[in-house]
Amino acid sequence: MYRRTNKTQINYRKSYNKVNIVSAQCEQSDTAVQRIPELRRVIEITDYDKGVATTRRLELYKTNRIDCYRVVVDGKLWKERIG
Known part of the structure; x- marks a missing residue:
């Protein structure tokens, strides 16, 4: 197992905080869901x-x-599913 340095631990905290902030913003906005x-x-x-x-x-x-x-x-079904 690798040892985590203080610098690495700080970077992990920063990145997880950013992810949590972005996900919280997405949850708050109902218009973010596209139909x-x-x-x-x-x-x-x-x-x-x-x-x-x-x-x-x-x-x-x-x-x-x-x-x-x-x-x-032209108004008539050609294929039920084509991709």
Whole structure:
């Protein structure tokens, strides 16, 4: 086991005090909790290759995983979960 010097012990106390102060501030502010909205992203793709502009609208909704989306293309469900 390593011996803790006075300097090290003082640094430990400082760092733990900072962590405690920051965590106390986070607990006091109720606005710090961010709610994820149901509709996360909207992507509009316009295709000009056919001579007529064709626009597709992809809506990405939240799922039970943070890195996956439920994808709706032009109002119809395309994939239940894609990431």
